[in-house]
Structures are given as structure tokens and as C-alpha cells.
Amino acid sequence: MRTAFDFAPFRRSTVGFDRLFDMLENSAQGGNGENYPPFDLIKLDDNRYRIEIAVAGFKRGEIDITSHQNQLIVRGQKAEDNGANYVHRGIATRSFERRFALADHIQVTGADLHDGMLSLDLVREIPEAMKPRKIEIGGAAGQPAPAQPQTIDAKAEQREPEPA
Known part of the structure; x- marks a missing residue:
């Protein structure tokens, strides 16, 4: 327990x-x-992913996809039957809701329904302000460091200038 x-x-x-x-x-x-409908999570590269959900029997108008505050929600609601007289009904037509927690800066860029598979494309888009950047060593506000003050050689001051 x-x-x-x-x-x-x-x-x-x-x-x-x-x-x-x-x-x-x-x-x-x-x-x-709860594991309906089944899904696959595919990593395409370092910043691109795809979620494929098996939604056989659902049409485009029966699926709702919402992305809100780092959460992706996929809902399916089957339309009313057309009055067919089924002898056996083996194809799942139950409603579903699948939730996916998205990491920061993950955006859903597209969705496609083909051959009973719903494909959702995801991209990690890190803002420029959050990307690592190299900081040069120097003075404030990118200015070069101030030149070191020149030291006066006491012996040089005591010498008399050479005649020209």
C-alpha cells in the first residue's frame, strides 16, 4: 500500500x-x-520531440488539444452513433483525457492526425536571455580595464635632462 x-x-x-x-x-x-490511449514519446534531436497517440476511430473534430502553463492536455470525445445496429462492438469509442507535463520552454508547434495516429510536435525554445553566454573579463559595461597608473621613478626625477 x-x-x-x-x-x-x-x-x-x-x-x-x-x-x-x-x-x-x-x-x-x-x-x-489509466493508460488509454497508448502513446509513444520520440526524441528527434536535442530540442525537438514528438508524441504519437493511438486514437483509432476518432476524427479531427472529436479531438481537442490544449497547451496551458507547462501542461499539454489531449481530450477525445466520440460523436453520437449514427444509429447502426451493432452485433459486436470491439473498437474502443470511450472518451479519454491524456495529460503531459511539459518542461519549461517547450512549445507545441503542430499536430497531425493520420492513419489513427495523432502526432504532436514539440520544440524546446530557450529565450536568448536564458542561453549561456560568455562574459569577457574587463571593466564595467564592457569597457576595457583602465590603464594602470604610471609610477614615477624617483631616480629618473633626480637626473637632469640631457642637453639637446
């Missing part, structure tokens, strides 16, 4: 980690075994 872990003491001593604790609590509660 799985016991729920109380994150309240950690919430009091952290700032800005609320979403992390919410995700941990939701994942602990989400162990209800």
Missing part, C-alpha cells in the same frame, strides 16, 4: 518550487493505472 507523503514542511522553507511539489503530489495520486 502506498502512503501519501506530506510536502507541507518543505513548502514553508522554499520559494518558487510550488509547481514542483504539485507535480510530485499529482504523480503520487495519478497511479490509477
Whole structure:
């Protein structure tokens, strides 16, 4: 039996980690075994991913895709039957809702439904301000470091200038 872990003491001593604790609590509660419809997660390269969901029997108008605050929600609601008299009904037509937690800066760039597979394209778009950048060593505001003050040689001052 799985016991729920109380994150309240950690919430009091952290700032800005609320979403992390919410995700941990939701994942602990989400162990209800819901695995319909099945999906694949494919990494295309370092910044591009694809989610493929098997939605056989669903049409474009019966699927709703929403991306909101680092969460992708895919819902399917089957339309009413056309009055057919089924002897056996083996194709799943139940409604579904699949939720995917998206990392920061992941954007859904496209969706396509082909041969019963719903493909969702995802891209990680890191803002320029958050990308690593090289900092040159120098003075403030990118100015070169000020020149070192020249030291006056005491012996040179005592010498008389050479005649010209």
C-alpha cells in the first residue's frame, strides 16, 4: 500500500518550487493505472520531440488539444452513433483525457492526425536571455580595464635632462 507523503514542511522553507511539489503530489495520486490511449514519446534531436497517440476511430473534430502553463492536455470525445445496429462492438469509442507535463520552454508547434495516429510536435525554445553566454573579463559595461597608473621613478626625477 502506498502512503501519501506530506510536502507541507518543505513548502514553508522554499520559494518558487510550488509547481514542483504539485507535480510530485499529482504523480503520487495519478497511479490509477489509466493508460488509454497508448502513446509513444520520440526524441528527434536535442530540442525537438514528438508524441504519437493511438486514437483509432476518432476524427479531427472529436479531438481537442490544449497547451496551458507547462501542461499539454489531449481530450477525445466520440460523436453520437449514427444509429447502426451493432452485433459486436470491439473498437474502443470511450472518451479519454491524456495529460503531459511539459518542461519549461517547450512549445507545441503542430499536430497531425493520420492513419489513427495523432502526432504532436514539440520544440524546446530557450529565450536568448536564458542561453549561456560568455562574459569577457574587463571593466564595467564592457569597457576595457583602465590603464594602470604610471609610477614615477624617483631616480629618473633626480637626473637632469640631457642637453639637446
